[in-house]
Amino acid sequence: MPVPARLPSWAWVTGLTVGAIAAVTVLAVQADKGPHPTATSAKPRSTAPAGRHPAPAASTPAKVPDGSGTGRRVVYSLGEKRVWLVDASEATRRTFTVWPGTVSPDPGTYTVSSRNESTTGSDGVRIEHIIYFAAKSGVSVAFSNAVDGASPPPADSGARTGGVRMKKADGTALWAFGTVGTTVTVVR
Structure with missing residues (x-):
């Protein structure tokens, strides 16, 4: 009785790799079609004694400004x-406050032109998740966060800076959302 031919090990590895990539792709497409989380604000816990009602707290995230575009x-x-951060269905994925530099872009629509994982800012602070989207009077304007998570000091040095800084977690979220070509709308 003849012995059946055996497939070489590289053929098995290639077949399994292609199958795994196909399965991950199918799962990623299915996940993208499902519901996406939206930003919510945490409600503070009441420290009032029983029987007393604490003052109401704001529980709604800030509304996206009118006239900020669509999509x-x-x-x-x-x-x-x-x-x-607004997704294609007009849902706010996340909202957060920022510390602008001394040079701000004019209101209008821009696109993310480039990104840099990390560098040292013009103020000497080590920064990461730099997302460039505008320039004004020779100064590049970009979103970023300090690597150590610190907020920037008040801008009183007289230096012209275009960095729009944020907390580390917000910088990480913006880095994942703001790929090259993403629209950035600046409003008053």
């Missing part, structure tokens, strides 16, 4: 010093 985008309000 998937990053919205940056100069007046509120706040950023919103």
